[in-house]
Amino acid sequence: MKKLLFALLSLTLFTTGCMDKMNIEDVSLSLLIGIDLDENNNLIFSTSSPVFSQEAKIKEEVYISPAITMRESREEDDKTFMALTVGGKVQAILVGKRVMQHKGWLKLLEPLLRDPKNSITGRIVMVDGNAYDVISYLPKDKPRLPLYLTKLIDTAHLRNICTKTTLQDLRRATYESGITANVTEIKKEKRLFVTGTALLGEEGEYKFSLAPTENKLLRILQHDTKGEFSFTFKNPNQPVGEIFPATAYSFSTSGISVKTKTDYVSDKFKFDINVQMRVVLTERLFKLDIRKEAKKLEQEIEQEMTKRMKKLIHKIQTAKIDPIGLGIYARAYEYEHWKPVKERWGETLAKADVKVSVKVIIAGMGISK
Amino acid sequence: MYFFSRFYKKYPSQKRIKMGKMNQIHEETAEDRLISIELFQNIKEIKQKFPASPDLVIHQFTTGLKQTRVALVYLDGLTDKNSLNNNILRPMMYDSREVNETPLPTISSCRTVSSWRDVENAILQGESVLFFEGQVEVRVFDTTGWPQRSIEDPQLESSLKGAHQGFVETGVQNIALLRRYIPNLELRIKEHIVGRRGKTNVWIMYLEDIAHPEVLKELEKRIEQIDIDAVINTGELAEYIEDNRYSPFPQFILTERPDSAVSQLLQGRFVVVVDRSPSVIIAPATFISFFQSVDDYSMRWLIASFIRLLRFLAFMIALLLPAVYIAFLSFNYEVVPLQLFLSIAESRARVPFPPLLEAMMMEIMLEMMREAGIRLPAPVGQTIGIVGGIVVGQAAVQAGIVSNIMVIVVASTAIASFILPSYDMGTAVRLLRFPMMLIASLFGIIGIVIGFMTLLAHLVALESLGTPYGSPLAPFRWQDMRDTFVRFPLWSMFRRPESTRAIQEIRMGRKRSKEKDS
Numbered sequence: 001m002k003k004l005l006f007a008l009l010s011l012t013l014f015t016t017g018c019m020d021k022m023n024i025e026d027v028s029l030s031l032l033i034g035i036d037l038d039e040n041n042n043l044i045f046s047t048s049s050p051v052f053s054q055e056a057k058i059k060e061e062v063y064i065s066p067a068i069t070m071r072e073s074r075e076e077d078d079k080t081f082m083a084l085t086v087g088g089k090v091q092a093i094l095v096g097k098r099v100m101q102h103k104g105w106l107k108l109l110e111p112l113l114r115d116p117k118n119s120i121t122g123r124i125v126m127v128d129g130n131a132y133d134v135i136s137y138l139p140k141d142k143p144r145l146p147l148y149l150t151k152l153i154d155t156a157h158l159r160n161i162c163t164k165t166t167l168q169d170l171r172r173a174t175y176e177s178g179i180t181a182n183v184t185e186i187k188k189e190k191r192l193f194v195t196g197t198a199l200l201g202e203e204g205e206y207k208f209s210l211a212p213t214e215n216k217l218l219r220i221l222q223h224d225t226k227g228e229f230s231f232t233f234k235n236p237n238q239p240v241g242e243i244f245p246a247t248a249y250s251f252s253t254s255g256i257s258v259k260t261k262t263d264y265v266s267d268k269f270k271f272d273i274n275v276q277m278r279v280v281l282t283e284r285l286f287k288l289d290i291r292k293e294a295k296k297l298e299q300e301i302e303q304e305m306t307k308r309m310k311k312l313i314h315k316i317q318t319a320k321i322d323p324i325g326l327g328i329y330a331r332a333y334e335y336e337h338w339k340p341v342k343e344r345w346g347e348t349l350a351k352a353d354v355k356v357s358v359k360v361i362i363a364g365m366g367i368s369k
Numbered sequence: 370m371y372f373f374s375r376f377y378k379k380y381p382s383q384k385r386i387k388m389g390k391m392n393q394i395h396e397e398t399a400e401d402r403l404i405s406i407e408l409f410q411n412i413k414e415i416k417q418k419f420p421a422s423p424d425l426v427i428h429q430f431t432t433g434l435k436q437t438r439v440a441l442v443y444l445d446g447l448t449d450k451n452s453l454n455n456n457i458l459r460p461m462m463y464d465s466r467e468v469n470e471t472p473l474p475t476i477s478s479c480r481t482v483s484s485w486r487d488v489e490n491a492i493l494q495g496e497s498v499l500f501f502e503g504q505v506e507v508r509v510f511d512t513t514g515w516p517q518r519s520i521e522d523p524q525l526e527s528s529l530k531g532a533h534q535g536f537v538e539t540g541v542q543n544i545a546l547l548r549r550y551i552p553n554l555e556l557r558i559k560e561h562i563v564g565r566r567g568k569t570n571v572w573i574m575y576l577e578d579i580a581h582p583e584v585l586k587e588l589e590k591r592i593e594q595i596d597i598d599a600v601i602n603t604g605e606l607a608e609y610i611e612d613n614r615y616s617p618f619p620q621f622i623l624t625e626r627p628d629s630a631v632s633q634l635l636q637g638r639f640v641v642v643v644d645r646s647p648s649v650i651i652a653p654a655t656f657i658s659f660f661q662s663v664d665d666y667s668m669r670w671l672i673a674s675f676i677r678l679l680r681f682l683a684f685m686i687a688l689l690l691p692a693v694y695i696a697f698l699s700f701n702y703e704v705v706p707l708q709l710f711l712s713i714a715e716s717r718a719r720v721p722f723p724p725l726l727e728a729m730m731m732e733i734m735l736e737m738m739r740e741a742g743i744r745l746p747a748p749v750g751q752t753i754g755i756v757g758g759i760v761v762g763q764a765a766v767q768a769g770i771v772s773n774i775m776v777i778v779v780a781s782t783a784i785a786s787f788i789l790p791s792y793d794m795g796t797a798v799r800l801l802r803f804p805m806m807l808i809a810s811l812f813g814i815i816g817i818v819i820g821f822m823t824l825l826a827h828l829v830a831l832e833s834l835g836t837p838y839g840s841p842l843a844p845f846r847w848q849d850m851r852d853t854f855v856r857f858p859l860w861s862m863f864r865r866p867e868s869t870r871a872i873q874e875i876r877m878g879r880k881r882s883k884e885k886d887s
Contacts, residue, residue: 004615020700021699021700021813022699022700022702023698023699023723023724024697024698024699024702024710024713024714024717024724025714025717025718025720027702027714029710031707050711050714052711052714052715052717052718053718054715054718054719088702088703089702089703089707089710091707117703119703146707147707147708147711150707
């Protein structure tokens with residue numbers, strides 16, 4: 001009995017609990033963080049955090065403040081926000097295009113990586129325009145913005161309209177010299193749009209954007225064939241309709257296998273990317289007996305696809321970046337040759353010989369003839 | 370430490386002496402004096418010994434041709450009037466008029482005693498005593514018959530497919546219930562008498578060729594060491610003989626089901642039947658045995674296994690869910706998915722109390738409802754359910770005292786804690802929930818881990834009659850795992866569990882399992 005009493009006594013005397021105790025209602029979650037540059041190149045941070053009180057009419061707190069760093073901006077937020085601002089559940093980090101155009105903006109995300117209480121699964125999004133415009137957007141026909149935005153990006157990613165890059169992915173892509181980063185790109189006009197994917201350079205600087213159709217190709221080249229890949233092509237061999245696009249047809253893929261072969265021939269890297277696709281026809285506006293003439297259509301798709309991929313690769317090579325991650329292949333298979341060019345992989349890839357060949361099999365034509 | 374010594378203060382010495390005196394008097398009455406030859410002397414003595422006993426009946430009459438004067442003494446209410454009238458009084462008063470010799474009552478259990486102590490005991494136990502004029506020996510007839518309950522369905526442990534006979538308050542009947550299952554000479558019964566005043570019969574039942582003699586020795590030693598006034602209930606006896614007095618866990622299974630007691634006997638355990646108590650002790654117990662129920666063995670093994678796993682899940686929920694809730698809300702909000710977080714936070718926003726207080730309040734409310742439900746008679750008991758459901762469920766949330774999620778947490782904990790087949794284990798879990806909640810509010814998830822590890826350490830160290838309580842998990846016994854988390858098919862359990870230290874290992878002809886092998 002004495003022992004038990006001692007144990008209880010010591011528990012109550014010597015333990016006061018952890019210092020970092022923070023009840024859920026004392027927390028103001030920064031769900032969205034925006035980073036912008038004003039005209040004089042001063043950093044502007046913006047934060048959106050939910051308000052849980054039933055009395056509040058608007059359930060979102062938004063504050064836009066100039067600050068030197070992200071951590072300092074938290075102090076600014078605490079000056080006005082109801083509860084204590086924390087970053088444990090950051091859903092998306094919106095970065096303005098003007099910020100991304102400068103090298104080294106990644107440093108601004110440092111506090112998110114350093115403090116383990118912060119989340120690293122927040123999505124990195126480039127805003128074509130000002131990030132604070134997006135953050136202060138209060139759509140009436142949608143749930144609260146952070147939920148809407150994350151859902152929008154996640155579902156768009158499933159259809160491969162954009163990539164989904166979390167902070168962790170971005171960190172990997174920047175530390176990894178064999179690949180460059182790509183992030184989701186959104187735009188706010190009257191409403192919010194996912195416009196595609198922004199490709200970043202070796203030091204995080206913005207290079208150029210990919211439209212959804214190109215993004216799908218990029219994803220295939222990256223061997224990332226999850227989700228749905230839907231394409232709408234125009235058949236050049238068919239007569240053009242007057243008003244309606246009689247030459248158009250659509251298909252989605254039911255299985256893609258990609259193989260990348262690496263070689264080093266005559267002082268040049270050589271990559272052979274073989275794509276095999278099983279496609280299912282989802283739409284066709286012209287007449288064609290697929291049972292007999294499937295081969296024809298398959299060839300057309302192959303040609304069109306190869307053409308588009310080559311165009312994409314050319315664009316990438318001119319920009320001297322490597323969002324596909326061919327550098328990782330180079331390192332794995334041709335380490336000897338990769339090692340000296342490691343630091344300037346983008347330029348090396350620009351000179352490299354990248355070949356793409358696509359093989360298409362029409363696996364299904366739907367339930368109508 | 371002076372402050373605390375006040376709590377430890379011994380009884381004042383005067384009181385002690387008084388109690389000692391009482392014991393001495395008690396001993397004196399039980400002194401071994403012999404019966405007098407004179408009948409009137411004996412009757413006088415009896416009346417002296419039983420002062421203020423209106424239920425004492427002294428019936429004097431003459432018997433036989435010689436008109437011998439006799440006196441029949443018994444306690445009204447403790448005796449069976451039928452057998453008294455028909456089997457003792459009738460032959461002695463009427464049928465014996467023409468017979469020369471001393472007439473014999475037609476009753477099978479009859480003995481002769483000659484000391485006052487035996488006479489007293491016999492009367493107090495409900496036997497009737499016959500004094501003869503001119504004899505120093507008295508006849509004692511077993512005419513016991515006190516108010517009894519008929520055998521009913523066990524109330525506390527109902528089962529779907531098990532037998533519907535439960536133990537009753539009469540020890541010999543309980544023994545009979547068990548004997549019915551095992552008509553075997555190896556079923557041994559050892560009798561002990563516990564309690565100076567109560568003189569409760571305690572029977573240890575076991576199978577001689579299965580149960581380990583060392584465990585029996587330990588059990589007998591502990592029962593013999595009890596020196597108290599009276600044992601009223603099986604639970605009391607269990608508390609006197611258990612291994613760890615401070616453990617929250619029950620160290621013996623208390624059951625009112627003969628079928629589960631028999632199944633434990635066959636596994637090599639001991640059953641202690643306590644007279645006047647409708648439940649028996651099963652020893653040694655293991656932690657896992659509190660999760661087994663008779664129904665497990667009469668259902669298909671897949672279903673039984675599923676239900677068994679459900680019980681372990683329920684154990685974890687009942688123990689940890691409120692603590693996890695507190696930890697998540699006070700420390701580790703990062704692990705809650707955003708959507709859930711938002712809905713928790715929205716309902717928490719109205720609540721003016723910190724999570725610990727909120728949870729404590731609700732859990733205590735629930736415990737009060739449960740306790741109130743037990744004490745109230747059945748028709749009123751339902752009211753508690755309705756009132757509690759409305760107050761705790763609906764109104765508390767609407768008034769903004771607790772959050773919606775908390776109500777769900779409390780409700781699931783309550784349901785989970787009632788799934789456990791053993792009531793004792795259920796109460797243990799319900800109690801342990803509170804320290805868990807406290808430590809979670811101090812240290813978050815780390816606190817829960819610390820609390821749980823401490824609990825595991827305690828479970829591993831605990832023993833029941835010197836047999837490890839954590840078996841078959843700690844010490845790990847591969848053989849016994851067949852009846853632990855998953856109930857393997859019965860034909861595969863051809864060995865008795867090692868956890869009981871049974872000396873006869875195999876309990877099944879292996880013909881069928883061998884056929885399966887080949």
